[in-house]
Structure formats: C-alpha cells, structure tokens
Amino acid sequence: MHKKCQKRVEIGRRQFLRGSGLAAAGAAAAAMAPAGRAEAKGMTARGDYPSNRLANIKDLKVDEPMDIAYPDDDSPGVLLKLGKRVDGGAGPDGDIVAYSVMCPHKGYELEYNAEDKTLNCPGHYSRFDCEKEGQQIFGHANQSLPMFSLRIDEKGDIYAEGVDELIYGRFENIRS
Template sequence: MSETVSRRDFFKISGGVAAGVGLAVSGMAAHSAEAAVNTSTNLPYRSKPIANIRTMKTNDPVHFAYPDSASPCVAIKTGNPVPGGIGPDKDIIAYSTQCTHHGCPVSYDPKEKSFKCPCHFSLFDAEKQGQVICGQAPTKLPQIVLEYDTKSGSIFAVSVIGLIYGRQANIL
C-alpha cells in the first residue's frame, strides 16, 4: 500500500519540521549566548603589583608573569586611550604574551601598536583589546585586568579576561 501526501500537506509537514528545527536552533543559539555570558568564573586571582604609573613610558613594554610564573605577560602604555585602559590617560593595558594559536611568545611592535607572533605570523591589535588582525590565531590575546592606586601609582594585575593558551583554567 502506498501513501500519497498532497502538496499542501507536504508543505504543512515540512513547514512544521522547519519551524521545529528553527526553534531548536534558536534555542541552541540562546543557550550558546547564555553559556558565553556565563563563562566568567570566580577564580581565586590574586592582586599582584606589576609596575608603577610614574615610571611607565609610552611604548616601553613592562614584562611580568600572571597569574603565575608560567604565564608571561606584558603591560603597555600605548599613548592613546584604549578600551579597558587604566591610568590618568586610560592608555595602559596588559596581555598574555602567549599566542592563542600554538602558544608561541608574541612581541610588541611599538610602531604598529600590535603584537606579532613569529611562528605563524598572527597579528594582534594592542589598542583593541588584543583582537586578531590577521593570521591563524583563533582568538584575541587574553587581557590582564589592571587596577592602580592613585596615591602610590602602583599598578596591579587582578584577573584575566580570556583563556591563557594551553590551559583549561587560568588558575592551575
């Protein structure tokens, strides 16, 4: 016995299936958006002094390690206000210097105000929260959240935005 489906019924059925798939996909998208929002954690980051505002010079990188000795980072005074920048000019920002592709050490180019990876040539924008300009790096450089004491000028690393290369959590 063969069953036939009228053209109208076919479109009703396929429309219903498509709507169901659409709802499922939009549900997944909503879930993903929620998951993205909920990825912040309350890791026990410690506050670590890394530099002093009074001694930082424009385009003169200050190297430090955070949140532990195995995680090289750099603070830059770019000379221009930047998103997340601290200090009187909102121009001091810091990043992990491990490339997000395979973890090679990136270096700062003061002329381009970018970070360059020597391994596969990814470029990251120092003034735009470390976002990828080009190359194989899948995500921006993790940004080290900074605070500073207006009286002493001390700058502190206090947490990290983004996952440091090779880690499942920034605090080991």
C-alpha cells in the same frame, strides 16, 4: 573550540567585564581607592584571581613594554603604556594595558611592534591589536589575546586582577 573550554572562556569574559563595569562606574574614585581587605590578603573579590602588583605608573614609558607574568610565573605577559586612551585602558590617561604574550594558536612568544601598537607572532604570523583589547587582526589563532584586568591605586601602583580569555595551554587560567 571544545564546548567546555568555550564555557570557561565565557565565564572568564563575564568576570572580567563585571570588573570593567565596576571600574567604569567608580571611574577615578575606584582607580584611586586604597587597597581593601581582599587586596591586603593578595586576593580579589572577583573570582580566584590574585591581585599582583606589576609596577608603578612612573616605571612606564610610552611604547616601552615591560615584561610581567600573571596570574603566575608560568604565564608571561607584557605591561604597556600606549600613549593614547583606549578601551580597557587603565591609569590617569586610560592608556595602560596588559596582555598575555603567549600566542593563542600554539604558544609562541609574541613581540611588540610600536609602529602599529600590535603584538605579533613569529611562529605563524598572527597579529593582535593592543589598542582594541587584544583583538586578533590576522593569522591562525582563533581567539583574541588574553587581556589582564588592571587596577591602579592612589600611589600609582598597578595591579593585575583578572584575565578575560583562556591563556594558551590551560584548561583554566588559575591552576589548582
């Protein structure tokens, strides 16, 4: 990977981890906290990522992926309830995750396989583990799948508020 891109990816990862740390520290309180001023303006305090409402937890069923887009309409993704607590999972059951569905290799759209909870590329067969924060488990891609950072408010509304890896085809996740 180009040095500059690598640096941006590392910065993105750190921003995401900072967010995760806050969520872990605040646990239930943070997850159920009312939207603050930053969210009211549609922006988070963490970098330039927008705070976008994706759905409500009542809209989700286990293994029925919901199409989303984040941080903008040109970046398709998926919101998933896995039915089992996982690292990076949000919500009362810790099982809600969201990922980009653009393959990091050449951008083919990934498809969800409920049997093994993976996202799979029809292009050159890369596979990503949805229970392991998008870790690549097979194929040509050379990075894990970008995972969207989620926050859930007291009404059960789910917001995306960050991305931990570089989205395919971009130099920066947020377009200026």
